[in-house]
Amino acid sequence: MSGYFWQLVGISSALKVLLLPAYYSTDFEVHRNWLAITHSLPLNRWYLDVTSEWTLDYPPFFAYFEWLLSQAAKYVDPKMLIVHNLNYASVETVYFQKLSVIVMDLIYVLGVRSCLSALGVVKSTQQHIAGSMLLLLNVGLIFVDHIHFQYNGFLFGILLLSISALLRQRYLWSAFAFAVLLNFKHIFLYMAPAFAVYLLKFYCLDNGQFVHSMLKLLSVGLSPFLLSFGPFWRQLPQLMSRLFPFKRGLTHAYWAPNIWALYNTADKLAVSALKRTLPNAAPSTSSGLVQEVKHVVLPNITPSITFALTFLFMLPILLKLFLTKTREQAKLVFLRAVVLCACSSFMFGWHVHEKAILMCLIPLCLLTVVDRRDAKYAYILAVAGYFSLFPLLFEVDLLVPRYSLYLAYMAMMYGQLERMYKPKPKFHILEWIYFLGFLAIPIYEHFLSRVLGLHTRLPFMPLLLTSLYSALGVLYFFVRYYIYALDITYQSMDSSACFRKGTYIELSTGVMRRVEDIRTEDFIQSAMRSHLFDLKEATVVKIDRSSSHIINITFSYDTQHLRVNMEVLPSHPLFVYGQGWASCNPQLSFELYELKCQELQVGDICLSLVPHEQPPSAPELHTAPLGRHHAFEASCQAAAALQSRHPYQVYAEMANIVAAYTQHLIGKMRN
16 A cells, blocks of 8 residues: 555556657747747747747747757757748657656655645555556646647646645745745746745745844745846846737637636627627638737726736635734645636636636645545536636547546546545536536537537637636636635534644644643633633533434533533534543544544533633623633634523633634634
């Protein structure tokens, strides 16, 4: 079992080798041309050459990488390095370039291994197996890199190495790696705000040496840019115009499944409904060409509008990340911020490619093994996001591979979710209907359109349907996941988020401890530090199981033997003095929270937090969260669920919710 990681690497590599003879896109010629440019022309001509339409438009580090590849390519087939040898694709050239992608994926393998370790995912656990499978066998990277042809794998490897360094609190290494990544491919600017906010908060501001830390961070972060752009300082205007070509239009030839795909469609529907006509020379948004277009009915969208919208939708998650108090809490918020910043750029950015959805999907694979709810949303985006890549693989010979690989990956992902989480993430009936709706697109594309003769009259209809239907799923994910990430959720009486195994609890000492590792001593020490609460014992004197849904427990308090009844769910854990967690249905507790509990019995002594000298007849309840320097912070949901109960009932259950869960930042912000 211990060797499964490298077995998965072997399986992944074997699959990529099998795809060597497969179709490749015009991006293959793009990279062959870059090999020729960097090998045959002087440095100062790299970003000026226009022999081919596929001019060099990646940052200089990628150009240096192409130059290094060319040093090996000249021994394979020197003709591929001739600038004027356009569309050259000998067998040797094809195999050399495709094998170079596979070899460079070793950096991605290192990034996957390092990131899972930095997250604290224990080897040989189901979480580690699932994370390895989702990342190493990622169908999106197989589609884009090993069929369509690009070099995304090793770039995502650098991203994962940067995230890993940040999670390990090696902040300068993280900043350096991310700066290097930006100088390979500037699309990763999508994620830069999340890195910037986290490093500003936890490296520059938290150590009390802001100026010194900022200078170190800037020197480390800017040094790759000096090495990268320095040799091209005379061509900087030309270089920047290549990197940011704003005249290519709002949307790519194949509409990325984002808000602008829906916007373009709305404009076309409005044109049809209002019976407007296009000017004769006006370019169409669905022409399949990369060009500037103008909307007929709806207002035209400019680059400045897309930038403003992107920044606006990044702001809430960045604000939450900045206001997060502890590093342990912030790590999870940071990963979600990376996803949401990338998704904001994808949804509202200018001239977004459909391939950019991988910027959201790859980091989500990490979050899939961390929390059940992240896993659910990751699956929703995976269904829509990977399907949206199908237009890249349009050749008839690729129909079977693309559907087979997609369905196999989605089935594998769903199976891993079932294995990791008990119960498995649940999807609403409307979500299942949406998933099944994807079946209609290939049915139309391969059957109905040909029977009805629409494949010649409406050749772009399958692409349009793919973009639009996928865009609905991506938009749904974006809204729902953003709400979830900001904790704008209704909390029920079931405190599953609090008791789930692996959930961190912040003690009054500032120590973060997993809920399954809480000890009696933690209650005692925290109560001793509290200015508001005392630790009291509550003996279980009766357990009423007459209802299968609610258990009524009677407690006896102190020397006065005051009796208090408390209703709990059968799976609800309580902390028993000297023993640990216990519940009325340990098996159900384990299924729901993966928390090992003993069976609660009459005579067990539970711990509770009671305010200093709080009389039993107090008319009001203390429902606000406690500060981090008090005993524990009670979760918002516990207070809300207990507002109408007797004070001692409240504090008895407060003892079991033991507090400062990382999920409740918004509650803290209100204090």
